[in-house]
Amino acid sequence: MRAPDESQARHRRLVQLGLEVSRHCPARLIRRHNGQWALTVGRETVYCAGAEGVYAYVTHHGLILSPANDEGITQAATHLAGGAAR
DSSP states (O other): OOOHHHHHHHHHHHHHHHHHHTTTSOOEEEEOTTSOEEEEETTEEEEEEEETTEEEEEETTSOEEEESSHHHHHHHHHHHHHHHHO
16 A cells, blocks of 8 residues: 555655646646546556656656656656657
8 A cells, every 4th residue: 555645755756747738739637547646648547657856757658758756747748748749
């Protein structure tokens, strides 16, 4: 079982990514049936994975988009916005 602070940290990082992506294309934050948060952008689903303060944005298919830090948010948002435009 995940610690509540870990789950909150992942959620917070997905919210930040969602805000950045939504400047360029529609993005929606959803809570999966298993309680895990996910961000949907077009046909792409993104999760925040990791533990103990080390996180990354990962697609549903396992592709690591970027670290979930300030620089990584911009990189992941650019990738997702570009993919949604296709």
